[in-house]
Amino acid sequence: MTVITAAGPAAPVRSDELRPRPRLGALTAEAVFIRRSLTHSLRDGEALLMAIMLPVMLMLLFTFVFGGALDPSGGYVDYVVPGIILLCAGFGASSTALYVARDMSSGVIDxxxxxxxxxxxxxxxxxxxxxxxxxxxxxxxxxxxxxxxxRPTADLAGWLGAIGMIALYILAITWLFAAIGLAAGSPDAASGYGFILLFLPYLSSAFVPVETLPEWLQWIAENQPVTPVIETIRSFLMGTPMEDSGWWALGWCLAIIAFAAWWGAWLFRRKAGRR
Structure with a gap:
């Protein structure tokens, strides 16, 4: 014989289960992802090592191989170091495009x-x-x-100014690489697109004075963001005339940050479906 029992009343749904989960505070969320990215960086020690070794090798190359021809007095290292610093920043920031593109393609964003x-x-x-x-x-x-x-001649104020300019440039180019990582269709494409930006220091006053370049190239070197940033760092560290390079460097960096942050936010909302 089959016994049919009446189902009991459904358990009431608590009101707190119907409410949407509150979002984490801004600082909490950012701190979690900063720690996540730093952990990935420590695990990817080879990328960090290459970001250091490549600029160092270039500095040694230009100092000991080309430096004698460019500056027989032996002071070329003082001229070239500010440009090498920006090369180091570019190599290091380029990995951001790869990490962001990897997150977008791996499904972790979902x-x-x-x-x-x-x-x-x-x-x-x-x-x-x-x-x-x-x-x-x-x-x-x-x-x-x-x-x-x-042998920099900077005092404490000069070092603080140089560090501030370097940090602002790193922030600007990193935001730009992050946006490139979002725009790219794959990590390989992100690495290729970002590599184009690494050529900008070679078309600036990083390795030779602008006036020694061909006339058509002088215009490019004078009207791109890397040259005023280099001249500002060089002025802080070596005491060379800054003139209006500081204002141009500040304006370029702030403009790049504003554009890259807006572009990156738009791309993220578009690709990840977030508001």
């Missing part, structure tokens, strides 16, 4: 979409971690430069 956090926290984590990595790499490069003969 998991983040289900969490009550701010969409911009993901990008902020990558950018802040990259700035920290690049400042450490820059310190190593400057230390090696001192070992091979770099």
């Amino acid at each position: 998991r983040f979409r289900t969490m009550p956090l701010h969409a911009g926290a993901v990008l902020t984590g990558h950018v802040v971690a990259s700035v920290v990595r690049n400042l450490l790499a820059t310190a190593v490069v400057i230390g090696v430069a001192v070992l091979v003969g770099f």
Whole structure:
């Protein structure tokens, strides 16, 4: 015989289960993703090592191989180090495009979409971690430069000004690389697109004075962001005339940050479906 029992009343749904989960605070979300990106950086020690070794090798190449021809007095290392610092920043920041593109293509962003956090926290984590990595790499490069003969004349105020300019440039180019990583269709494409930006220091006053370049190239060197940034750092460290380079460097960096942050936020909302 089959016994049919009446189903009991359904358990009432608690009101707190119907309410949407609150979003994490902005600082909490950003801190989580900064720690995540820094952890990935420590695990990817080879990328950090290459970001340091490549600029150091270029500095040694230009100092000991080309330096005698460019400046027979032996002071070429003092001229070239500010440009090498920006090369170091570029190499280090380029990995941000790869990390962001990898997150977008691996599906981890879809998991983040289900969490009550701010969409911009993901990008902020990558950018802040990259700035920290690049400042450490820059310190190593400057230390090696001192070992091979770099003798800056800056006082404390000059060093603080140079560090501030370097940090602002790193922040600007890192945001730009993060946006490139979002725009790219794959990590390989992101690496290729970002590599184009690494040529800008070669078309500036990083290695030779602008006036020694061909006339058509002088216009490019004078009207791109790297030249005023280099001249500003060179002025802080070596006491050369700054003129209006400082204002141009500040304006370029702030404009790049504003554009890259807006572009990156738009791309993230478009690709990840977040508001």
